[in-house]
Amino acid sequence: MKYIDEYRKKELILSISQKIQKRSVKDIVLMEVCGGHTMAIQRFGLRSLLPSSIRLISGPGCPVCVSSQQFLDQAMAYARQPDVILTTYGDLIRVPGSVTSLEKERAAGRDVRIVYSVLESLDIARQNPDKKVVFLGIGFETTAPATAAAIVQARERNLGNFFVLSAHKVMPPVMKALLDEGVKIDGFIAPGHVSAITGTSIYNDLAEKYKLGVVVSGFEPADMMQAVLMLTEQLEANSPKVEVQYNRVVHIEGNKMAQHLLNEVFVAADDVWRGLGMIPESGLKISPKFADFDATKHFNVPVEPSTEPKGCICGQILRGNKTPVDCKLFAKACTPDHPVGACMVSGEGTCASYYKYRD
Amino acid sequence: MCLAIPAKVLSVDGIAAVVSIEGVEYTASLLMLDNVVAGDYIMLHAGFAIQKVDAEEAEETLRLLQEETDNRPGI
């Protein structure tokens, strides 16, 4: 596959690995904040190619994992309305809310459908004028513009039965929140596709105020290895800055059209991240201008207050303070088959990864 | 965020483009990308073209990586 296979070539990856091995920086912690990066590290076995003095940790970059229980409970409450078709990206289907999951609701006869694109949701709304179609908007800045585009389309076509429940989130506030809490991070591997949309200025604070290097990385193994190399070189030279490894897709100014869509349709709001709690200005809510398409403004469906599962230390794990083996529930009450917390929910989550490699 | 795949643009029709990934075709939305022409490569994410792939930059990245490799005998 073009623009993929070339970056998976063994010799390229091994040569960067060798170059990194020769770096003199010791005991550094690099954090990636993107589910796609978590998967790539796992899939291509990148940790085994790095010296033990470089530790890669996963931050809260999995949009499925960080969707709050309240959001899920709300989604399920909508699904239970008799005239609602609930549409969602696939990986949200098994995430447990306080009591149930979308998969279980579907098994109980609710109309819950998986879509690859939010535009399929619009089609479903057009084809079912007597139903209310609710789309669950999860994802970061890569995916939020798609939801925004769909809402704009819905307005242009006067679709009165299309609604979005937004749990979209943005990256920089949570990155800063982790640093403010004192999590030890020596550099960030920044998400390539988020950055393709936002551009790189969103990371300037991290380099300037927090003096941390940020390298925007692609998702193939050669990309990530090159990004790690760039970060180690920055650390050796003690010159933290924002750099782009993924320049075949990421421009410094990002995608202006997508940014415009985001600004048109969404406003920044405080939001709850599963496992981390409320982070100010980290979420995207639908602007009052588009209230017609905001599920929270349209439906008045009571939701039972959400309960955080007892004993779950996901918050600590997402910050890199604890590991899954420190958790009492790990591999006992909390497994990939019946996940309790955010970190076990998705295959990319820290606990799900640890579970796979347990002895 | 993340799962985006490079796809070749076969044809453009207004706000949509027919793209191909190894022969699998999809009609991608161009609602957030303009100036797309047949022959371009775009990144396809959740049904949308979110950015073009810059062929020159791609070459450059590979060239740097290859140079690294060539300087390392025994890989």
Next chain:
Amino acid sequence: MPDETNILLGHGSGGHLMHKLINDVFIRHFSNDILLQQTDAALLHIESSEIAFTTDSFVIDPLFFPGGDIGKLAVCGTVNDLAVSGAIPLYLSVACVIEEGFPLSQLDKIAASIAAEASIAGVQIVTGDTKVVNKGKCDKIFINTAGIGRVETSMRGVAAGNSVAEGDVIIVSGSIGDHGMAVMNVRESFNFKSNLESDCASLNGLIQAAANAVNLKFMRDPTRGGVATVLNELAVKTNLGVVISEPSLIVKPAVKALCELLGFDPLHVANEGKVVIVVSPNEADLALKTLRNHPLGTDASIIGHMVNNHSGRVLLENETGGRRIIEMLSGDQLPRIC
């Protein structure tokens, strides 16, 4: 006037309408001496000291997909279960539960597919059953097939894998992930267009050829759950470890593309026309050659081998030598965005 284009409840009532249906559709397509006896049970003469007996139900949606349909699948699935157990498939039963209103033309097509595949596989449909349920009580049509085969003495124990040892070689008869991705692609509303077809096929001929050439130590067909599931079963059954090499897996470009787009792993995707076998290292080349000489095995490849450590586990080595664990999935794979 009776509506003869769709199935009516009366077609399942046991009376004239049902007999007409059986004659017009099932006997017309499946006709053989045993079936024509039309007794409640088929009377079979099988000389053997070991009989293989299996059953499977088919509820696939959509009914018609690129490369096959529920009828073809119903035969292949059961024939293959017999074949990978070391048996020559001989006789099948076909039982249908049909939803009221189901178009007769589709039923006829399905029956024709069953007959065609049975002929390819060399099995006879000797008995069957037809039930009709009220609209909404079943999803169009469900088919159950049960099958009987005669176990070859030389192939006894192939399902258990008792003689599998360290160093033994694991071979897959061709590309992986074709069926699952082809069917998913037409079932979901995702709108990807491809010419990907299911690999649905009866494997008894291929397996017979392999069994005649080499000693098959273990054999499974990687259906639901994919090759990953079969390899895990192999590791657990033998208490050995399995190591496979990622570059050695054959994945069609369209399958690779769809998997990358949706975040699927081809190792977990269903196959309906592939077999996984384990042979001694000294027979590996011959096994490969024999499979590749058969039309259903042209892409056969060695994918890995058995090891003494990592007992019960399956490890995948990627191109750069890194390793990761391949597990059985608990549920279906889900398209992801991240």
